[in-house]
Amino acid sequence: MRQHIEGQDTFESFIFIANYHALTTIQDAPLLRQLTLDVALDYLALGLDPNRATLFRQSDVPEVCELSWILSTVTGKGLLERAVSYKDKTAKGLSASMGLFSYPVLQAADILIYRSHLVPVGKDQVQHIEMTADMAASFHAAYNCEVFVIPQAKLNEAAIVPGVDGEKMSKSYGNSIDLFEDAKSAKKKIMGIKTDSTPMEQPKNPDTCNVFALLRLLASAEETAQWAGRYRAGGMGYGDAKKRLAELFEEKFGPAREKRAALAADPGYVVDVLREGGRKARAVAQGVMEDVRGACGIVKAK
Secondary structure, three states: OHHHHHHOOOOOEEEEEOHHHHOOOOOOHHHHHHHHHHHHHHHHHHOOOOOOEEEEEHHHOOHHHHHHHHHHOOOOHHHHHOOHHHHHHHHOOOOOOHHHHOHHHHHHHHHHOOOOOEEEOOHHHHHHHHHHHHHHHHHHHHHOOOOOOOOEEEOOOOOOOEOOOOOEOOHHHOOOOOOOOOHHHHHHHHHOOOOOOOOOOOOOOHHHOHHHHHHHHHOOHHHHHHHHHHHHHOOOOHHHHHHHHHHHHHHHHHHHHHHHHHHHOOHHHHHHHHHHHHHHHHHHHHHHHHHHHHHHOOOOOO
């Protein structure tokens, strides 16, 4: 989200709420509607400006599903079988549905349908961007054309955000700290972050510490360097870093929490933002799909 919001000042940005993708894990209509609105509220509260970036629901651009099917006809099953995220999610108990298996194809459609040059992702999603490039190349080879832009992944410094247990932070893994939960609850989770048993007086490695990995996301570069020095010098307990992380969390998200509450009181505004964003995004997608259909011979009545 930080990359997305920072990018609105530099790039023409398309940011969608992936409610089609969510169907692989959520089969509860009221919940999905609420979560979709929640994501929009999160982005707006954290500083996304709908006048500088296009924020929309994935489902407001139905052409993305059409493109997903077309891409699936030129995508080898072996490519999808090599998807690390699919293996990880099924290993954690998620149902091995066709939706989960073909997730990278829909994700590729999400990217290619806007002719995206850069895709802000975490390190764990780089493989999917590479798979997207492979699918675009396969389409070009099959139909002797150059319809799509070949995208590249854009990583930030903290490519993976660890959860309280050290694994990738995810609500589905039950290890997350919600950005807008109250200060008391957030602090309790932060103080419970998993650390090793290195005694207080001994030096510690900031590069392997979950607390430090989160702290560096919120602290200034100068403060981050100071904490790294304290870790390596020894004489500091992990609790000190946790307390500072809780302070930084509240400094960052306390004001945003208030803004989010104000936005939630005016859901009509949020819906209007998503509707207008969907209109803009769909206009771009429809133009790309005309080129895709022309390349592969699909004819639609007008």
